[in-house]
Amino acid sequence: MKDLPASLRPREKLLERGPAALADAELLALLLRTGLKGTGVLQLAQQMLDEFGGVAGLLHATPDDLRRIKGLGPAKRAELAAVIELSRRALAAQLAERPVFESPQMVKDYLRLHLADRPHEVFAVMLLDARHRLLAFEELFRGTLTQTSVYPREVVKRALASNASAVVLAHNHPSGVAEPSKADEYLTFTLKSALALVDVRVLDHLVVGRSDCVSFAERGLI
Numbered sequence: 001m002k003d004l005p006a007s008l009r010p011r012e013k014l015l016e017r018g019p020a021a022l023a024d025a026e027l028l029a030l031l032l033r034t035g036l037k038g039t040g041v042l043q044l045a046q047q048m049l050d051e052f053g054g055v056a057g058l059l060h061a062t063p064d065d066l067r068r069i070k071g072l073g074p075a076k077r078a079e080l081a082a083v084i085e086l087s088r089r090a091l092a093a094q095l096a097e098r099p100v101f102e103s104p105q106m107v108k109d110y111l112r113l114h115l116a117d118r119p120h121e122v123f124a125v126m127l128l129d130a131r132h133r134l135l136a137f138e139e140l141f142r143g144t145l146t147q148t149s150v151y152p153r154e155v156v157k158r159a160l161a162s163n164a165s166a167v168v169l170a171h172n173h174p175s176g177v178a179e180p181s182k183a184d185e186y187l188t189f190t191l192k193s194a195l196a197l198v199d200v201r202v203l204d205h206l207v208v209g210r211s212d213c214v215s216f217a218e219r220g221l222i
Helices: 010-017 024-032 041-052 055-059 074-097 104-115 152-161 182-196
Strands: 122-128 134-142 166-172 201-208 213-215
Touching: 010 024, 024 041, 024 074, 041 055, 055 074, 074 104, 074 134, 104 122, 104 134, 104 166, 104 201, 104 213, 122 152, 134 152, 152 182, 166 182, 182 201
Parallel strands: 166 201
Antiparallel strands: 122 134, 122 166, 201 213
């Protein structure tokens, strides 16, 4: 990056114009700091984004996934994994401080950070206190690429164990398309009925796709 004019170098550009002015590859290059022999750091950053399908895919990468990147040593893998985890924790901390329905977009961002781009279907629950603040996020079931088995009694058990007053249900569609199916609607009704027996409200059920997140509550389906 020393060959670039100062105004185009990511660090200088960020300090002068703010982080929003940087492209994804430029932000990632700041974390990587150096490239490889014959590969500049910006080129390496773009290769990583291409490998994982963009920022969303990279945010779901595990340390083992990062091993696929040639020349990415343990120190850089650890730093990237730390940044990814910090992103999740930052959103979780904000959701724990205020009711989730005050920040529906943040809820969607949080769920996409956890569930988008998974290769298999995952069913998860956001467990909420009496003021609808986040107590915990739990992945309860994992399935195949096309379906997952969700047991209402297990969802009820986790809600009671966490002393939750309400929940937000969530699952991903590995196809990348967030449109709910009839099976998703039936599952929502079944879980809502089961949780009502123990006085736990279902506030929403969100279906997470690759670039979108569909809310049952926003569609009037809850």
